[in-house]
Amino acid sequence: MLGRVPFARRTLFAERRRAALAVAGVAVALLLVFILDGIFAGAIQQVTAYIRTSRADAIVSQQSVRTMHMSSSALPPSDVERVRGVAQVAWVAPIRYATGIVVTPTDRQLAYVIGYQPGRRGGPRSLVEGREPRDGEAVIDRVAARGLDVPLGGRVQILGRPFRVAGFSSGTTSITNTIAFITYRDFGRLRGSAVSYVLVGGRPGTSPRALRDTLAAALPDSTVQTRDEFVVREASIVRDMSADTMQIMTFVALVIALAVIALLLFTTTLAHLRDYGIVKAIGGSPAQLARSVLVQALWAVALALGFAVVLALGVAGLINRFSDNIAIVIEPSSVARVAVGASVVAVIGALLPVWRIARLDPAAAFRSAL
Amino acid sequence: MSTEFALAVSKLTKTFGTGDLAVAAVRSVDLDVAAGEVVLIMGPSGSGKTTLLLMLGGMLRPTAGSITVAGTDLAVTPERRLPQLRAQHFGFVFQDFNLLSALDALENVELASNLAGVHGAPAHRRGTELLERMGLVHRLHHRPDQLSGGEKQRVAMARALANDPPVILADEPTANLDSGMGREVARVLRSLADDDQRAVVIVSHDARLRDIADRVLWLEDGTFRELDAMAHDPICGMAVETTLDHPHLERDGTLWYFCSTGCRDEYDARPVAESTAPAPG
Ligand SMILES: Nc1ncnc2c1ncn2[C@@H]1O[C@H](COP(=O)(O)OP(=O)(O)OP(=O)(O)O)[C@@H](O)[C@H]1O
Ligand SMILES: [Mg+2]
Numbered sequence: 249m250l251g252r253v254p255f256a257r258r259t260l261f262a263e264r265r266r267a268a269l270a271v272a273g274v275a276v277a278l279l280l281v282f283i284l285d286g287i288f289a290g291a292i293q294q295v296t297a298y299i300r301t302s303r304a305d306a307i308v309s310q311q312s313v314r315t316m317h318m319s320s321s322a323l324p325p326s327d328v329e330r331v332r333g334v335a336q337v338a339w340v341a342p343i344r345y346a347t348g349i350v351v352t353p354t355d356r357q358l359a360y361v362i363g364y365q366p367g368r369r370g371g372p373r374s375l376v377e378g379r380e381p382r383d384g385e386a387v388i389d390r391v392a393a394r395g396l397d398v399p400l401g402g403r404v405q406i407l408g409r410p411f412r413v414a415g416f417s418s419g420t421t422s423i424t425n426t427i428a429f430i431t432y433r434d435f436g437r438l439r440g441s442a443v444s445y446v447l448v449g450g451r452p453g454t455s456p457r458a459l460r461d462t463l464a465a466a467l468p469d470s471t472v473q474t475r476d477e478f479v480v481r482e483a484s485i486v487r488d489m490s491a492d493t494m495q496i497m498t499f500v501a502l503v504i505a506l507a508v509i510a511l512l513l514f515t516t517t518l519a520h521l522r523d524y525g526i527v528k529a530i531g532g533s534p535a536q537l538a539r540s541v542l543v544q545a546l547w548a549v550a551l552a553l554g555f556a557v558v559l560a561l562g563v564a565g566l567i568n569r570f571s572d573n574i575a576i577v578i579e580p581s582s583v584a585r586v587a588v589g590a591s592v593v594a595v596i597g598a599l600l601p602v603w604r605i606a607r608l609d610p611a612a613a614f615r616s617a618l
Numbered sequence: 619m620s621t622e623f624a625l626a627v628s629k630l631t632k633t634f635g636t637g638d639l640a641v642a643a644v645r646s647v648d649l650d651v652a653a654g655e656v657v658l659i660m661g662p663s664g665s666g667k668t669t670l671l672l673m674l675g676g677m678l679r680p681t682a683g684s685i686t687v688a689g690t691d692l693a694v695t696p697e698r699r700l701p702q703l704r705a706q707h708f709g710f711v712f713q714d715f716n717l718l719s720a721l722d723a724l725e726n727v728e729l730a731s732n733l734a735g736v737h738g739a740p741a742h743r744r745g746t747e748l749l750e751r752m753g754l755v756h757r758l759h760h761r762p763d764q765l766s767g768g769e770k771q772r773v774a775m776a777r778a779l780a781n782d783p784p785v786i787l788a789d790e791p792t793a794n795l796d797s798g799m800g801r802e803v804a805r806v807l808r809s810l811a812d813d814d815q816r817a818v819v820i821v822s823h824d825a826r827l828r829d830i831a832d833r834v835l836w837l838e839d840g841t842f843r844e845l846d847a848m849a850h851d852p853i854c855g856m857a858v859e860t861t862l863d864h865p866h867l868e869r870d871g872t873l874w875y876f877c878s879t880g881c882r883d884e885y886d887a888r889p890v891a892e893s894t895a896p897a898p899g
Contacts, residue, residue, distance in 0.1 A: 255729060613712060613716055
């Protein structure tokens with residue numbers, strides 16, 4: 249408050265060590281929330297990486313199938329020609345897709361298997377070593393290859409058939425799975441001729457939404473989404489799957505923060521009870537004193553939040569640098585949510601001290617023993 | 619009628635507890651204090667001095683009677699309005715100074731201005747001026763634990779003046795100070811009446827404060843007694859009723875009264891030549 253003696257702040261920081269410890273405690277609790285949120289956001293980014301980086305303006309899938317994750321889609325091959333026939337379409341990339349396992353003699357890894365036409369779109373975003381697959385060959389993620397201990401040119405089994413590893417891609421492995429690319433033809437031989445999804449690029453000047461609408465009109469028996477819509481759907485599947493766990497962990501972390509704040513405010517208030525009695529005696533109203541405690545709570549939380557954000561960014565930076573398959577993304581929306589949660593925690597933590605001060609008799613300032 | 623007085627008290631009574639356990643701490647006290655007047659209330663321990671002062675300052679609800687300050691009767695003012703009245707009409711000086719430990723001297727004074735509704739630069743200026751007046755220019759940013767007792771009490775007096783109150787209430791303001799500091803505090807209290815025309819009510823055992831008082835009242839068992847009939851304990855300086863119920867002894871044809879047998883025994887133990895000299899301050 250401008251132009252007022254900062255009684256709240258002075259009181260809070262009168263015992264620097266106590267305040268610092270408590271702020272650190274709250275910061276660690278909030279850090280926990282940030283890291284959880286960050287891992288979650290990172291996982292979503294990883295899961296949606298293939299579609300996000302596909303450069304498709306629209307994606308066609310089987311009627312009412314809106315994701316790749318946890319779903320399967322089958323389109324008649326004739327749909328590909330119908331898409332090609334739409335005027336605004338610049339390019340078309342049909343892909344075949346299934347959930348499978350990459351198997352070596354000693355290890356295995358869950359994988360999305362994508363069959364695409366080498367030389368066209370729909371393949372790995374970036375090849376870091378080797379080349380695109382020919383029939384009988386596969387491109388797997390470098391991180392997964394390292395984990396499976398497969399060298400370039402090594403052999404793996406995918407969808408129950410042996411493949412030679414022709415190249416390594418990057419950015420497609422998360423903590424739970426990876427992507428393996430094989431040729432469209434091989435995939436068809438193994439799993440039938442159906443097309444799973446059709447990635448579509450629009451001509452310059454065509455908006456994704458307009459393209460989507462035109463395609464939807466041309467393919468009334470299929471589902472068409474813009475890339476952004478597809479990504480949102482994918483993200484929401486992951487979110488729904490882990491929402492409960494996330495909420496419980498976040499709740500626990502906030503309860504810890506609450507305990508620390510409540511303890512700080514209560515011990516600080518008890519230590520300064522006499523001061524509060526004096527302020528009451530010389531004319532401080534209960535509301536003013538309650539505000540003072542609240543201001544202390546918000547100070548503690550604001551400082552802790554600041555520290556937690558800095559720490560979270562630091563931890564995220566380190567993990568992203570040294571870990572291949574865990575990505576931590578600290579999103580502004582996450583900071584905003586934690587700030588709201590922490591403010592609620594601050595208010596709740598202030599209740600007990602406010603109640604204690606409200607009961608304080610101003611006359612006590614005139615009696616020596618308090 | 620009460621408007622000409624800064625503080626007008628009528629038939630003020632406080633009874634703690636009920637039935638057999640009831641303690642009548644203050645009984646039907648009348649007291650009018652004019653602006654510019656210093657009233658000293660003395661009395662033995664437990665006589666109701668602090669109780670009276672708490673009621674005068676709107677911190678304790680009387681059982682009966684009225685306390686009129688600036689046209690308002692504190693006895694019937696709703697609880698929630700009392701803090702604001704305290705912040706605006708009273709300056710309090712306490713026995714143990716009661717400075718806020720987390721704030722420095724200037725902030726202690728400024729806070730009182732803030733409570734009275736003055737903020738920012740004006741509060742800062744007033745705080746600085748008041749501490750200058752108390753001779754504490756070099757102590758503005760010292761915290762209470764870095765100040766001596768006398769300095770603390772002067773900061774407390776500056777704080778009591780921060781809201782420019784018509785009435786100053788002081789409970790044992792010199793009790794925790796050595797005699798030099800006590801005299802200094804007494805001088806300042808007197809100047810608050812003379813220079814600022816405030817009404818000053820002091821509650822104390824300290825007989826040295828008699829010198830600065832316009833009136834001295836003796837409170838005993840919750841009521842004022844005639845002080846002319848009082849003698850002074852030559853050891854501690856306290857006023858003592860001249861009844862033979864009190865410890866007393868005769869020396870050189872004079873009858874001396876004491877507040878306690880302790881003081882009497884101390885007096886009795888002194889050599890004669892020394893004992894008739896004024897009690898050491
Ligand atoms: N809250 C209370 N409840 C019950 N009795 C009380 C309360 N406060 C004071 N008393 C009683 O009222 C009487 C007057 O007390 P008070 O504190 O006013 O005396 P005092 O004159 O200030 O004494 P001292 O010189 O020791 O400070 C005492 O008997 C005391 O025990
Ligand atoms: Mg007392």
